[in-house]
Amino acid sequence: MQSVSVVSLQIVVWDKGSFQGRRHEFTAECYNIAALGFNNIGSFRVESGAWVGFEHLGFQGQQFVLERGEYPSWEAWSGSNAYRAERMVSFRPIACANHRDSKMTIYEQENFLGRKGELSDDYPSLPAMGWASNEVGSFRVHSGAWVCSQFPGYRGFQYVMECDCRAGAYKHFREWGSHAQTSQVQSIRRIQQ
Amino acid sequence: MQSVSVVSLQIVVWDKGSFQGRRHEFTAECYNIAALGFNNIGSFRVESGAWVGFEHLGFQGQQFVLERGEYPSWEAWSGSNAYRAERMVSFRPIACANHRDSKMTIYEQENFLGRKGELSDDYPSLPAMGWASNEVGSFRVHSGAWVCSQFPGYRGFQYVMECDCRAGAYKHFREWGSHAQTSQVQSIRRIQQ
Numbered sequence: 001m002q003s004v005s006v007v008s009l010q011i012v013v014w015d016k017g018s019f020q021g022r023r024h025e026f027t028a029e030c031y032n033i034a035a036l037g038f039n040n041i042g043s044f045r046v047e048s049g050a051w052v053g054f055e056h057l058g059f060q061g062q063q064f065v066l067e068r069g070e071y072p073s074w075e076a077w078s079g080s081n082a083y084r085a086e087r088m089v090s091f092r093p094i095a096c097a098n099h100r101d102s103k104m105t106i107y108e109q110e111n112f113l114g115r116k117g118e119l120s121d122d123y124p125s126l127p128a129m130g131w132a133s134n135e136v137g138s139f140r141v142h143s144g145a146w147v148c149s150q151f152p153g154y155r156g157f158q159y160v161m162e163c164d165c166r167a168g169a170y171k172h173f174r175e176w177g178s179h180a181q182t183s184q185v186q187s188i189r190r191i192q193q
Numbered sequence: 194m195q196s197v198s199v200v201s202l203q204i205v206v207w208d209k210g211s212f213q214g215r216r217h218e219f220t221a222e223c224y225n226i227a228a229l230g231f232n233n234i235g236s237f238r239v240e241s242g243a244w245v246g247f248e249h250l251g252f253q254g255q256q257f258v259l260e261r262g263e264y265p266s267w268e269a270w271s272g273s274n275a276y277r278a279e280r281m282v283s284f285r286p287i288a289c290a291n292h293r294d295s296k297m298t299i300y301e302q303e304n305f306l307g308r309k310g311e312l313s314d315d316y317p318s319l320p321a322m323g324w325a326s327n328e329v330g331s332f333r334v335h336s337g338a339w340v341c342s343q344f345p346g347y348r349g350f351q352y353v354m355e356c357d358c359r360a361g362a363y364k365h366f367r368e369w370g371s372h373a374q375t376s377q378v379q380s381i382r383r384i385q386q
Contacts, residue, residue, distance in 0.1 A: 046345070050321075067318035069345035069379040070327050076344040122315045125260035128243075128385045134263050147346075151269040152239070152262035154347045186262040192321045 009093050010047035011066070017042040017073045029092035032057035041088045043072045050097040050145070050193045052160045053077065053088040062179055063158050064088060065147045067192045079149070079158055094145045094191055096164045102144025102190040104161070109137035110172045110183075122189035125152040135183040139176070141168035145191040148176070152186045160191070202286050203240035204259070210235045210266045222285035225250035234281045236265045243290040243338070243386045245353045246270065246281040255372055256351050257281060258340045260385045272342070272351055287338045287384055289357045295337025295383040297354070302330035303365045303376075315382035318345040328376040332369070334361035338384040341369070345379045353384070 009028065015021040015038045024036055033041055034057070041053075046068045055061030062085060064077045071077045074086045108114030114137060123129050126136070136148070141163040150156030159176040162168070170176045173183045202221065208214040208231045217229055226234055227250070234246075239261045248254030255278060257270045264270045267279045301307030307330060316322050319329075329341070334356045343349030352369040355361070363369045366376045 046318075065346055067345045068321040069318050071344060076348060077346075079348065122317075122382070124315075124382065124385045125239075125262050128261040151264060152260045153258055153270075153340075155269060155272065189315070189317065192317045 009049035009051075011044055011049075011051055011091065012047060013038070013041050013044040015039065015042050019043050019045070019070075019072065026091075029059075029090075031059075031090055033089045038089075040086075043076075045070050050094040050191050051091050052094055053091040055085050055087050055089070057090050059090050059092060061085070063160050063177065065094075065158055065160060065191060066091065079154075079156060094160065094162060094193075096143075096162050097145040097191040097193040098143065099190050099192045102146060103142040104144075104146055104188075105140045105142070106131070106136045106188070107138045107140075108133065112138050112140060112169075112171065119146075119188060124154065124187050124189070126186055126188065127152075134186050136185040136188075137183055138172065139170040141170070147189055147191055148185045149187045150180055150184050154187050154189060156180075159185075202242035202244075204237055204242075204244055204284065205240060206231070206234050206237045208232065208235050212236050212238070212263075212265065219284075222252075222283075224252075224283055226282045231282075233279075236269075238263050243287040243384050244284050245287055246284040248278050248280050248282070250283050252283050252285055254278070256353050256370065258287075258351055258353060258384060259284065272347075272349060287353065287355060287386075289336075289355050290338040290384040290386040291336065292383050292385045295339060296335040297337075297339055297381075298333045298335070299324070299329045299381070300331045300333075301326065305331050305333060305362075305364065312339075312381060317347065317380050317382070319379055319381065320345075327379050329378040329381075330376055331365065332363040334363070340382055340384055341378045342380045343373055343377050347380050347382060349373075352378075 051066040053064040104119045145162040148159045157179045244259040246257040297312045338355040341352045350372045
């Protein structure tokens with residue numbers, strides 16, 4: 001199958017689950033869904049582009065990678081976090097996502113120190129790919145956008161890393177907003193536009 | 194990074210979370226963890242091989258793909274299902290998982306009818322890859338083992354499909370044990386040994 005070559009941006013949001021209630025279409029970022037009179041986002045459909053949703057207004061808190069498809073309920077986009085806030089109130093496009101050209105270097109320690117690994121594919125289990133730890137200390141994104149997950153198989157907290165944010169340099173877990181407050185990362189994949 | 198070429202099988206299981214309590218090592222399938230006096234599995238570490246865990250004894254109920262890494266709690270392996278049984282009591286190796294040689298054909302309708310797509314890579318969003326539906330009617334696995342997920346980004350219920358089960362032919366959602374009782378599949382990836 002071929003991926004779509006023209007990148008447009010559209011996400012359709014409802015305030016209730018299962019595509020019910022008030023509805024709004026977006027073609028750009030939403031800083032705070034409350035500005036439209038929505039209490040929360042109950043369901044949505046990503047029509048085009050790749051997006052990242054956030055627990056709090058202003059792109060703060062838990063992160064949720066949103067690629068094309070239908071998301072009828074919280075469970076559909078939340079991953080499997082012990083911490084179930086059940087809120088997503090802001091979102092923005094991931095402009096630099098480029099599935100065919102994504103490159104990243106991972107480092108054993110913070111500040112780009114220690115052993116390193118070069119990534120250009122998807123890694124559902126970093127240990128199975130030869131990475132000797134269940135942590136990654138720092139990241140340098142050379143191209144594209146990536147999502148790192150706490151547990152194998154893309155489970156647990158998600159952290160989006162983009163080549164055009166922070167010049168692609170994520171030196172410490174505080175810089176990628178680790179909710180677990182650790183460097184635990186056991187799966188990494190490219191984000192699909 | 195190179196994947197490991199010698200396939201061995203080992204999973205270490207604890208009856209409490211965070212690798213606490215009673216501990217047991219397995220190098221083959223476990224039909225029922227209760228036979229060892231465990232009430233449930235609280236945490237585990239996959240040392241080698243790819244495995245699939247099940248909610249019920251005898252490899253029945255919800256499926257959980259388990260690749261190399263550490264899983265300290267239910268959230269680490271469950272995906273993000275609305276249906277939170279919080280039980281995993283049997284598991285078995287996925288012998289035919291082969292990340293480098295995995296091929297599958299997906300069909301729009303059951304019984305291998307309608308439009309089709311040939312897969313040999315990972316697809317976090319089938320719609321973004323050009324598949325025009327949020328459902329897949331039937332699957333034919335030619336090589337390797339795959340995990341299909343209900344929602345984009347490998348979220349929601351998981352269904353394992355293997356070339357050496359049912360001769361790789363999954364004609365209808367009943368044959369892949371769909372918990373959602375639908376053909377909804379929005380992401381598909383190869384399983385990593």
